[in-house]
Amino acid sequence: MSAAPREGTRPEKAAPLDTLDRRIINALQGGFPLTETPYRDVAEGLGIGEAELLARLQRLLDTGVLTRFGPMFQIERLGGRFVLAALAVPEDRFDEVTALVNAFPEVAHNYRRTHRLNMWFVLATETPEGIDDVIRRIESATGLPVFAFPKRREFFVDMRLQA
The missing domain is CATH 3.30.70.3460 (Alpha-Beta Plaits)
Incomplete structure (x- = not known):
C-alpha cells in the first residue's frame, strides 16, 4: 500500500468521461442540496435515478477522476x-x-x-x-x-x- 488519497486512487491515465459524467461533475461543483434526499434531488435535476448517480460518483472516485467528494468545513x-x-x-x-x-x-x-x-x-x-x-x-x-x-x-x- 502506498500513500494516496483515501477516497480514490490516482489513475495511470485519464479515464474517459461521457456526457453524463461531465454533467454530474459540473452540477456538483456549485453546491449540494441541504435536503432529506440530496442525492435524489440532484439525480432528478439531471434526469437520472438516484442509484445511477451514486454508482457514477463511486466509479469517478474509484478511477481517480475525483479524489474526494464531500463537504469542505472551516x-x-x-x-x-x-x-x-x-x-x-x-x-x-x-x-x-x-x-x-x-x-x-x-x-x-x-x-x-x-x-x-x-x-x-x-x-x-x-x-x-x-x-x-x-x-x-x-x-x-x-x-x-x-x-x-x-x-x-x-x-x-x-x-x-x-x-
Whole structure:
C-alpha cells in the first residue's frame, strides 16, 4: 500500500468521461442540496435515478477522476484545527509507515512526494490542542519526527472547472 488519497486512487491515465459524467461533475461543483434526499434531488435535476448517480460518483472516485467528494468545513469555526504535516520516511519502511499513519482517524489525506519529506498528510482535530496529541501519537507509532506546518493565512478560491 502506498500513500494516496483515501477516497480514490490516482489513475495511470485519464479515464474517459461521457456526457453524463461531465454533467454530474459540473452540477456538483456549485453546491449540494441541504435536503432529506440530496442525492435524489440532484439525480432528478439531471434526469437520472438516484442509484445511477451514486454508482457514477463511486466509479469517478474509484478511477481517480475525483479524489474526494464531500463537504469542505472551516474547522476553526467549529472549534477544531487543521495542520499540514510531513515525515521523512526511509524508503524500506514507506508501506509500513503509510499503514501506521493512515490508521489514525485524524489523518484526512496522505500523499507520497519525491522530496526528503516524502510523506505529506493533513491532520484534523476537534480541538486546537488535539493536534499536538495526535502528532505525539504518530511519532510514537512510527519512531519518526512529524514536521507540522500550521496555516498562517487562509485563502478562498471559488474555482469551478467545466468537465
